Amino acid sequence: MQNGAPKPSSQAPTSRSGITRHGLARVLSKLGFCSRTKAYDLIADGRVAVDGEVQTDAEFAVDMSRAEIRVDGVAIAAQKRIYMMLNKPRGIVTSAADEKGRDTVYSLLQDGGLPWIAPVGRLDRASEGLLLLSNDSVWAARITDPLTHLAKTYHVQIDSVPDEMLLEKMRAGVHDDSDLLRVTSVSVLRVGEKNAWLEITLDEGKNRHIRRLLAALEIGVLRLLRVAIGELPLGDLAKGKWRTLDSHEVALLAVATVE
Numbered sequence: 001m002q003n004g005a006p007k008p009s010s011q012a013p014t015s016r017s018g019i020t021r022h023g024l025a026r027v028l029s030k031l032g033f034c035s036r037t038k039a040y041d042l043i044a045d046g047r048v049a050v051d052g053e054v055q056t057d058a059e060f061a062v063d064m065s066r067a068e069i070r071v072d073g074v075a076i077a078a079q080k081r082i083y084m085m086l087n088k089p090r091g092i093v094t095s096a097a098d099e100k101g102r103d104t105v106y107s108l109l110q111d112g113g114l115p116w117i118a119p120v121g122r123l124d125r126a127s128e129g130l131l132l133l134s135n136d137s138v139w140a141a142r143i144t145d146p147l148t149h150l151a152k153t154y155h156v157q158i159d160s161v162p163d164e165m166l167l168e169k170m171r172a173g174v175h176d177d178s179d180l181l182r183v184t185s186v187s188v189l190r191v192g193e194k195n196a197w198l199e200i201t202l203d204e205g206k207n208r209h210i211r212r213l214l215a216a217l218e219i220g221v222l223r224l225l226r227v228a229i230g231e232l233p234l235g236d237l238a239k240g241k242w243r244t245l246d247s248h249e250v251a252l253l254a255v256a257t258v259e
Helices: 024-030 036-044 137-144 164-172 209-216 247-256
Strands: 048-050 069-071 083-088 118-120 128-134 152-158 174-176 179-181 185-191 196-202 221-229 242-244
Touching: 024 036, 024 048, 024 069, 024 137, 036 048, 118 137, 128 137, 137 247, 152 209, 164 185, 174 209, 179 209, 196 209, 209 221
Parallel strands: 128 221
Antiparallel strands: 048 069, 083 128, 083 242, 118 128, 152 196, 152 221, 174 179, 185 196
16 A cells, blocks of 8 residues: 555445445455555556546445446456465565565466465465465455464474473463464474474464564574465465365355354
8 A cells, every 4th residue: 555545444334325335445355356555556546437437535435236447447347256275385475576576476376367366364485385365355354364363284394303391382472572472282293313393383373473483482493384274274285386275165264264
């Protein structure tokens, strides 16, 4: 969102007739046409018209079931909902664009013939594994909402051999700045002479949560892979590849996010 752009309202206004209206930028996102940030840019540039009138107010109230919305003169309809999983490789940025010119997850989707689609949550550049993508902003928001406490499971290689005291400290948590960082569960998968693999489950996801927690305990992370979100496993999907979710998998995650 551009500096100075109006802040999206938390609730959709309702007219006296009972029709629910949403801000224009949110409508473009809900229709699966583009991200909310991109919508603000399109509207500010005068490229979006509602019922034949150009609108430059991103919060202009729209009844998305009745209004005709055009972008650059082309009528916009609700896009087919896309739900995907990607096995993100290490070194790939979870972003639409990168100011340093590094490869993003979109470089792995170029030949897919896909409409606009956005990552559901993030994996940092050094992390690997299961990343969801969708153009269904409502479904995505439920999955990323911290209030749903949707479990995420990781396999993490560390640079030391853990003992039970370390595992207990990870469960109890440590303070880093203003955050309490802790795991929902942790167990040892396998141990080598100088390192080990842990299975870690979180039901919250603060920025670089696992890396910061282990760094506070003076433990280095060698590899970090997300292997499941809720009951949805990464499975045998090859690194750098993606596939669409079936209706059962989409519903599985939707049910898991019901408070």
